[in-house]
Amino acid sequence: MLTRLCIVAFLVTAGTACNRHNKRATTTVLERAAFDFPCAQSELSLAVLEARGARYMATHIAAYGCGKRAIYVFNSNTNTWFLDGDVSSASAAHAVQPKMKN
Numbered sequence: 742m743l744t745r746l747c748i749v750a751f752l753v754t755a756g757t758a759c760n761r762h763n764k765r766a767t768t769t770v771l772e773r774a775a776f777d778f779p780c781a782q783s784e785l786s787l788a789v790l791e792a793r794g795a796r797y798m799a800t801h802i803a804a805y806g807c808g809k810r811a812i813y814v815f816n817s818n819t820n821t822w823f824l825d826g827d828v829s830s831a832s833a834a835h836a837v838q839p840k841m842k843n
Contacts, residue, residue, distance in 0.1 A: 773822060778828060790812065
């Protein structure tokens with residue numbers, strides 16, 4: 742019984758850490774994209790391009806808005822998100838993208 746309780750506690754903690762990571766990712770990437778584009782955060786959409794692990798931790802996020810697009814990558818060594826390449830013009834196909842799930 743104690744073993745099962747420990748396993749459940751571990752899984753809950755791991756799931757919570759993933760949720761925090763993805764919520765922090767959303768906040769950080771929105772702030773950076775708003776600065777890099779420049780564009781109001783309310784005009785931006787995010788889409789997860791790549792996630793790792795069984796817990797779906799986002800590692801690559803695309804930001805779209807105000808006629809621009811960019812990709813942000815998570816560096817796990819420094820626990821930061823950074824712009825991967827240049828901010829570019831978005832084509833009409835990229836004008837509206839689904840919001841990232843939190």
